[in-house]
Amino acid sequence: MGAFSLPKNGFAIRGGKSILSYFMFQDESAILTRIKESPVITIWGHGLPDEDCYGCQIGLREILRANFPDKKVYAVGTGVPRLFKRLAPTDVVSDEEVRESFAILVDVSCLRRVEDPRVFTAKSFAKFDHHMPNPEEYFDDLMIVEPKRVSCGELIAEFAFRNHLKVPKLAAEALYSGICTDSGRFEFYGTNADTFRVVAKLFDCGVVPDTLLSIVFQEEAKVVHFRSYILEHSKVEGKVAYCRLTKEDYLPFGLTFEEASGLATVLGALKTEFYVLFTADLEGEVRVEMRSHAPYAVQPTAMEFGGGGHLYAAGCSIHKGDENGYDSIIRALNAIEPSED
Numbered sequence: 001m002g003a004f005s006l007p008k009n010g011f012a013i014r015g016g017k018s019i020l021s022y023f024m025f026q027d028e029s030a031i032l033t034r035i036k037e038s039p040v041i042t043i044w045g046h047g048l049p050d051e052d053c054y055g056c057q058i059g060l061r062e063i064l065r066a067n068f069p070d071k072k073v074y075a076v077g078t079g080v081p082r083l084f085k086r087l088a089p090t091d092v093v094s095d096e097e098v099r100e101s102f103a104i105l106v107d108v109s110c111l112r113r114v115e116d117p118r119v120f121t122a123k124s125f126a127k128f129d130h131h132m133p134n135p136e137e138y139f140d141d142l143m144i145v146e147p148k149r150v151s152c153g154e155l156i157a158e159f160a161f162r163n164h165l166k167v168p169k170l171a172a173e174a175l176y177s178g179i180c181t182d183s184g185r186f187e188f189y190g191t192n193a194d195t196f197r198v199v200a201k202l203f204d205c206g207v208v209p210d211t212l213l214s215i216v217f218q219e220e221a222k223v224v225h226f227r228s229y230i231l232e233h234s235k236v237e238g239k240v241a242y243c244r245l246t247k248e249d250y251l252p253f254g255l256t257f258e259e260a261s262g263l264a265t266v267l268g269a270l271k272t273e274f275y276v277l278f279t280a281d282l283e284g285e286v287r288v289e290m291r292s293h294a295p296y297a298v299q300p301t302a303m304e305f306g307g308g309g310h311l312y313a314a315g316c317s318i319h320k321g322d323e324n325g326y327d328s329i330i331r332a333l334n335a336i337e338p339s340e341d
């Protein structure tokens with residue numbers, strides 16, 4: 001195991017039951033065995049894919065292709081297109097191949113949250129994830145789940161290193177992109193010595209950070225301007241900073257709903273315990289992205305409102321026309337007591 005020790009406290013769910021244990025479920029050898037047995041492997045991520053999700057898909061795909069050249073391995077989904085040229089595009093896969101495949105979910109907690117619903121038709125399943133397991137989101141197959149990890153990219157990288165798999169440069173750079181973004185460039189809760197150990201190993205595999213991170217982090221002027229707009233239109237109520245956006249706010253900047261609703265972290269500049277970005281889509285359904293600073297956890301509140309995520313970064317939705325939804329969430333967050341994680 002070397003430097004890669006398992007976390008001391010874990011929370012895992014199997015068969016719909018929650019189990020507190022000293023170790024997470026680590027079906028590592030079973031996953032490796034099934035990889036070896038499967039001629040076709042498909043790799044899936046969540047809707048509105050971010051760099052961690054896409055990086056894990058490309059990273060795992062390239063690791064499997066390099067180590068098992070006889071297999072067909074595909075990353076399925078829209079990915080992060082601005083990285084396709086610097087890293088690699090995702091794949092087009094036939095329904096037939098999906099049905100034959102061993103489906104590996106990365107950075108996503110259950111089949112229902114996978115971007116492409118064809119995942120349901122796959123032959124067998126496994127997942128690598130760092131979201132908090134939600135008892136209502138049943139997943140009962142092979143899994144490596146560590147909710148305390150800041151990125152899923154770390155889990156994939158450690159899986160490869162522990163099993164002495166070759167990690168090509170492309171895979172290392174894809175995983176590094178995910179680790180950098182999910183950790184807020186090594187700032188967010190969950191960043192620890194293991195993060196840096198795995199990043200060091202990825203650098204040994206050839207990561208070139210400058211030309212990669214300039215694509216990952218540089219933003220078009222319209223996005224940078226809209227970040228200022230969000231801050232200017234933010235409000236603070238008690239311990240909660242928030243901003244409410246509708247299409248009338250983001251469309252004039254030339255931003256899509258997806259782009260606008262992904263900017264919650266900008267509110268983290270405000271000195272509050274919680275921050276929330278409410279973004280209405282073109283139909284009026286509202287995506288709620290909530291964040292907090294330890295020791296105030298937002299994940300239980302997100303779950304209470306039908307969503308989920310990580311302890312300090314989670315999300316849910318408000319239905320069109322539910323004006324009380326905004327206040328209920330802000331009130332619920334203001335009522336949260338500091339917690340042990």
Ligand SMILES: [Mn+2]
Pocket residue numbers: 052053107130150151152182
């Ligand atoms: Mn992630």
